[in-house]
Amino acid sequence: MAEAAVVADQFALLAERLSAFGKTVTAKVPIAQTPKRLVWTLNKAKLYRYVPVLPKEKRHPVPLLLVFALMNRPYILDLRPGHSFVEFMVNQGYDLYLLDWGSPGPEDKNLKFDDYTLEYIPRAIRKMKAISGVEEFSMLGWCIGAILATVYSALRPDDGLRNLILLTAPLDFSNKQDITFSKWVDERFFDVDKVLAAVGNMPAEMIDYGARALKPVDNYVLNYLKLWDNLDNPHVVEAWKAMNTWVTDNVPLAGGVFRQLIVELYRNDRLMRGEWMIRGERVDLGRIRANLLTVIAEGDHITPPCQSEAILSKVSSKDKELFRTPGGHIGIMAGSGAHKITWPHLDHWLGRRSG
């Protein structure tokens, strides 16, 4: 009888943990809570300005524009209070703007890098300059956002860009062996036109699957096991909920951009070879003169380090730095160590160049 009671207790405990586990994996928690104001919109794109917390005389005069990837929500930069890069930078006195691309609809399936870099970004920058009353600015691009920032910087080097920060930037596609995506989208195996003819925009679920399938056991098993093992630890559970809210909230990628990404970049490496044409203009990386900081995540499996190194030898910037940091593609900015390593370094580098 006593043994039966012990086993019954274990079942009750299991039921309790399963219930907590189920609630956690389906929970959507409040995110992106740093106060901000919408200052510009175009189609689905929105430009936000974060409400400064320091008086004007204590703030850096050069504003910073954050440009995130097109197929994820940008609130990973402002995940939750106390764990937000945006909150950190606002507290350090930066005049901070965020470009949110929104979710493309069927009417946006023909949008290309050309539109984002030569229509959306310049217009958002014009508005930012008008609001902040300055001519110079800094720009931070992350992942695909780093491609956009790089292309814009090369095509419009005289628009007032003083500082350019590239995080985990997939720019060099020459190393086919180390870039798993390059193998998957090889033209022998992947018919990009057939896919886009069927779906229009690349569905968020397919992109999400692609990113997770690079490390299938980690993403489909270990991630949940980590939660199960730490259900009693509220710090881990809260962090897990916030990250899971972001990870499961993806947006489609405009068909035109996806096609360029596969054909122009992954297959033909046109950017690094200086052959990429954007609205008839050749993207010449040598025209980039802004101060440059490139951040590489040493454990990045989405953008392996080999993709972000060569940019430094291509640009004309006199002030340039390569910063390597431990962590993965997202972890370097939103992981538990981000506020100890990456954020302070970005602040230190940018603060000295934003006066």
Next chain:
Amino acid sequence: MADERATNGKTTNGKDLDPMAAFRDMRDTYLDAWSKTMVDAVNTEAYAKASGQMLDTYLSASAPFREIMEKTMLQALQQLSMPSRADVISLAERLTNVEMKLDDIDAKLDKLTELRKQPASATRVRKPAAVAPANKRRGKR
């Protein structure tokens, strides 16, 4: 591990004895190895070929159904005098173009506002040099 165990369900360092710890260590070791194997496996041409073939098969197989669905939906919408997907897309594209025109106007307004903020001396238009009357000019010749 075993030498750390003591009586009363405590280890020698005072922590509660966890009978599942060994099992978890074994599990983690196994999963770690499995993880590395899978990372290597998906980075092969064979995986790329197989996943590409699966996607291609799905697209080929579902194409006739998608086509039928689209035609049927289009006909139904026409009969109900409702706009089709293409009509709505066309309208949305036109709205974006209007938004761009508005943004151009907004840029010009911002510029005008900026000019008005500048002190009068900075914005004063320089007077053109005085031009001698036509008859005087003629007279100089």
